[in-house]
Amino acid sequence: xxxxxxxxxxxxxxxxxxxxxxxxxxxxxxxxxxxxxxxxxxxxxxxxxxxxxxxxxxxxxxxxxxxxxxxxxxxxxxxxxxxxxxxxxxxxxxxxxxxxxxxxxxxxxxxxxxxxxxxxxxxxxxxxxxxxxxxxxxxxxxx
Numbered sequence: 001x002x003x004x005x006x007x008x009x010x011x012x013x014x015x016x017x018x019x020x021x022x023x024x025x026x027x028x029x030x031x032x033x034x035x036x037x038x039x040x041x042x043x044x045x046x047x048x049x050x051x052x053x054x055x056x057x058x059x060x061x062x063x064x065x066x067x068x069x070x071x072x073x074x075x076x077x078x079x080x081x082x083x084x085x086x087x088x089x090x091x092x093x094x095x096x097x098x099x100x101x102x103x104x105x106x107x108x109x110x111x112x113x114x115x116x117x118x119x120x121x122x123x124x125x126x127x128x129x130x131x132x133x134x135x136x137x138x139x140x141x142x143x
Contacts, residue, residue, distance in 0.1 A: 002068035005113055007044035007126055008140060010051050013061045016139065024065070024132040033083050033103035037073060037110065041127040046074070046116075048140075050124055062140035065132055075110035077125040079103075 011019055024042045032038040045051045048062055083102035086095045113126060 002070045003114065004066055005069045005072055005126075007046065007065045007067075007072070007128070008048050008051065008062050009042065009044045009065055009132075009137075010048075010060045010062050013059055016061055016063070019063060020134060020137060020139070023134045023137060024063075026129070026131050031084055031087065033080060033087075033099070033106070035103055035107050037075075037107055037127060038080075041129055042132055044072075044126040044128055046124055046126060050077075063137050064140045065128070065137055067128065067132060067136050069113045071129045072113035073110050073127045073129075074113055074116040074121065074124050075106055075127060076121040077123040078121075079106035079109070080125075 009024060026040045026042050030038075030043075042065075044065055051062075079102050082092075083099045083106060085092045086102065087099035088094070092098075109121075110127075111120070116124065
């Protein structure tokens with residue numbers, strides 16, 4: 001039997017009942033950077049503190065996700081963020097070569113969750129392949 005992972009995912013509190021009823025769909029709202037590994041995934045966190053996107057904003061809550069480690073890959077979110085910054089030309093000059101190289105770095109340094117060790121990445125994000133069913137999700141109690 002595959003080892004189970006306990007992950008966190010932040011959502012707008014207005015969507016909580018929908019997520020608990022219908023689960024999380026593997027439809028990214030973010031640029032996939034041209035990488036297959038970023039398609040058909042749900043983005044999660046190993047710890048709430050890793051969430052530098054939405055979790056600290058008012059109106060967001062965390063759900064806990066429990067699923068098999070074999071569905072999870074960990075990558076350095078900062079590489080993806082920098083790649084997007086160069087691709088979009090926000091905060092940095094638009095540079096498609098820099099974006100492509102950073103996306104490649106993001107991909108080649110990613111590891112299966114079973115191989116991840118604490119501190120390997122500054123901002124580890126977990127890419128969970130496929131939808132996450134309602135039975136694998138519960139509201140995070142805050143402890």
